[in-house]
Amino acid sequence: MTLIIVKLFAIFFVIGLFTFGGGYAMLSLIQTQVVVANAWIDESAFTDIVAISQMTPGPIGINCATFVGYDVLAKAGAGHFVCVLGSFTATLAVVLPSFLIMLMLVRFYTRHRQSPLFEGTMKWVRPSVAGLIGAAAIILMFNTSWSGTPLFSDVDISIVSENFPDWKSWALFTAALCASLWMKVNPILIIVLGGIAGFLIY
Amino acid sequence: MVSLWKIFGVFFKIGAFTIGGGYAMIPIIQNETAKRGWLSEEELPDIIAIAQSAPGILAVNVSIFAGYKMRGLKGSIVATLGTILPSFLTILIIALFFANFKDNPLIIKIFKGIRPVVVALIAAPMINMARKSNKTWWAWAISAATLILVAFLEVSPILILLTLIVIAFTVTKLVEKRQEGGK
Numbered sequence: 001m002t003l004i005i006v007k008l009f010a011i012f013f014v015i016g017l018f019t020f021g022g023g024y025a026m027l028s029l030i031q032t033q034v035v036v037a038n039a040w041i042d043e044s045a046f047t048d049i050v051a052i053s054q055m056t057p058g059p060i061g062i063n064c065a066t067f068v069g070y071d072v073l074a075k076a077g078a079g080h081f082v083c084v085l086g087s088f089t090a091t092l093a094v095v096l097p098s099f100l101i102m103l104m105l106v107r108f109y110t111r112h113r114q115s116p117l118f119e120g121t122m123k124w125v126r127p128s129v130a131g132l133i134g135a136a137a138i139i140l141m142f143n144t145s146w147s148g149t150p151l152f153s154d155v156d157i158s159i160v161s162e163n164f165p166d167w168k169s170w171a172l173f174t175a176a177l178c179a180s181l182w183m184k185v186n187p188i189l190i191i192v193l194g195g196i197a198g199f200l201i202y
Numbered sequence: 203m204v205s206l207w208k209i210f211g212v213f214f215k216i217g218a219f220t221i222g223g224g225y226a227m228i229p230i231i232q233n234e235t236a237k238r239g240w241l242s243e244e245e246l247p248d249i250i251a252i253a254q255s256a257p258g259i260l261a262v263n264v265s266i267f268a269g270y271k272m273r274g275l276k277g278s279i280v281a282t283l284g285t286i287l288p289s290f291l292t293i294l295i296i297a298l299f300f301a302n303f304k305d306n307p308l309i310i311k312i313f314k315g316i317r318p319v320v321v322a323l324i325a326a327p328m329i330n331m332a333r334k335s336n337k338t339w340w341a342w343a344i345s346a347a348t349l350i351l352v353a354f355l356e357v358s359p360i361l362i363l364l365t366l367i368v369i370a371f372t373v374t375k376l377v378e379k380r381q382e383g384g385k
Contacts, residue, residue, distance in 0.1 A: 016257065016258050016259075017257055017258075018257060019257055019258055019259070020257055020358070020360050026259065048304060051304045052293070052296060052303055052304050053293075055303075055304060055309065055313050056221075056289065056292045056293060056296065057217070057218050057219060057220060057221050057288055057289065057292060058217055058218070058220055058221075058285075058286070058288050058289025058290075058292065058293075059217075059220055059227075059259045059260070059261040059262065059285070059289060061258075061259040061262075062259060062261075062262070062286055062289040062290070063289045063292075063293050066289060066290050066293040066294065066297075067293045067296075067297060070293070070294065070297040071297065074297075080298065083297070084294060087290065087293070087294060087297075088290075091286060091290055094258075094259070095258070095259070095262055095282065095286065097257060097258060098256060098257060098258025098259065098262055098263050098266065099262075099266055099278075099282065101256045101257060101258070102252075102253070102256055102258075102263050102266040102267055102270075102278075103266065103270065103275070103278065105252050105255075105256055105267070106252075106266070106267050106270040106271070106278070109248070109252060109267075110270075110271070116374075116378065117371070117374055117375060117378065120370065120373075120374030120377070120378075121367060121370040121371045121374055122248055122251075122370075123341075123370070124344065124366055124367075124369070124370035124373075125247075125248075125251045125363065125366050125367060125370060126244070126247040126248065126251070126335045126341075127332070127335060127336050127341040127342070127344040127345045127348075128251070128344050128345065128348040128362060128363060128366050129247040129250045129251050129254075129331070130247070130328050130331045130332040130335065130336065130345045130348075131328075131344065131345040131346065131347065131348025131349040131352070132250070132254065132348055132349075132352060132359050132362075132363075133225060133228060133250075133324060133325075133327060133328040133331065134325065134328040134332075134345070134348075134349040134353070135348065135349045135351075135352035135353035135359075136225040136324055137225075137321055137324040137325040137328065138349070138353040138354075139352075139353055140320075140321045140324065141321055163317040163318055163320075163321055164317075164318055164321075165314070169314070169317070169318035170318065172315060172318045172319055172322075173318040173319065173321055173322045174322070175322075176318070176319040176322035176323060177322040177325060177326055180229065180322060180323055180326035181326050181329060181330070186233060187219070187229040187230045187233055187323050188215070188219050188230060188233075190319055190322075190323060191219055191221065191316055191319060191320065191323070193319075194315045194316045194318070194319030194320070195312040195313075195315050195316045196312075196315070197315045197319075198311050198312050198313065198314045198315015198316060199308070199311045199312050199315065201315070202310075202311040202314050202315070
């Protein structure tokens with residue numbers, strides 16, 4: 001049991017360190033380690049975990065790490081408390097590398113923010129961020145992953161459920177866009193209303 | 203000074219409503235920090251650019267950065283915990299009690315409504331951000347080029363950001379040198 005927890009920590013630490021490009025890239029790394037390399041969880045259980053990670057609130061990578069940490073120990077026959085410890089270990093380990101690296105970056109940022117060289121550089125980078133966000137929206141519309149082709153193994157993209165199954169979802173999209181852009185409605189309220197609308201029309 | 207509890211509360215809210223990937227948190231973080239005056243309109247794109255260039259989960263990286271800006275190391279720990287905790291608790295509850303969560307028809311209906319709305323919420327700040335920060339034609343060209351490269355040609359966002367940083371840094375440095383030389 002202890003060995004599994006230590007291994008979980010090491011694996012998720014490495015995953016956190018090498019995830020570039022968002023949650024979907026992380027899913028394929030988790031799959032490689034947990035399903036293929038260590039055979040802790042089978043493919044269909046992992047598919048369920050991905051589906052649930054998508055459906056629940058919170059970043060997909062965190063959801064998946066928490067769930068996998070629990071499941072791996074549950075499959076090994078551990079009690080609830082140890083399973084929760086597994087969740088905690090995987091989640092902490094996946095966040096830790098980012099935490100250390102971001103701390104260095106934020107210190108660098110606060111120190112050099114006022115320098116003309118830094119400001120001159122960021123003038124070029126800021127417009128790119130708007131493009132990145134736009135690309136994220138387009139990718140979600142057409143339902144492919146960030147990189148399209150997974151980085152390290154083949155996460156089956158078809159398990160990722162569709163965002164726009166019919167015309168009703170396009171109507172919801174348009175309404176939400178108008179509410180956000182022109183009426184400045186609070187985004188949390190828009191999400192809640194979207195959920196209510198989904199319940200009523202489907 | 204912003205209280206740690208306040209930071210925790212706001213990021214808990216942000217974590218709880220980040221549905222469907224890190225970019226979904228941007229409209230919420232923008233709304234929550236702008237109305238409190240925590241981050242300026244220029245700081246948010248800076249934070250996103252840096253968070254995207256670093257490894258890890260975008261939402262978490264943004265929280266670490268924003269928390270640090272407000273209250274240093276303590277702020278970043280509290281903001282990260284706030285962002286993670288809703289996920290952690292929800293998943294534990296599902297793992298413990300609701301084995302059939304994803305087949306529940308009620309949940310499926312609700313999420314069918316939420317997903318397209320989240321896409322709209324991601325598109326909206328892009329339009330706002332571009333309008334505010336893009337004051338020159340080349341700024342618009344960078345936005346458009348990034349969008350096309352990432353969405354249609356599947357170029358990695360980090361590659362684009364790093365290339366841009368290197369080019370921009372070199373050009374700015376050269377311009378600086380020339381100005382000094384001209385004096």
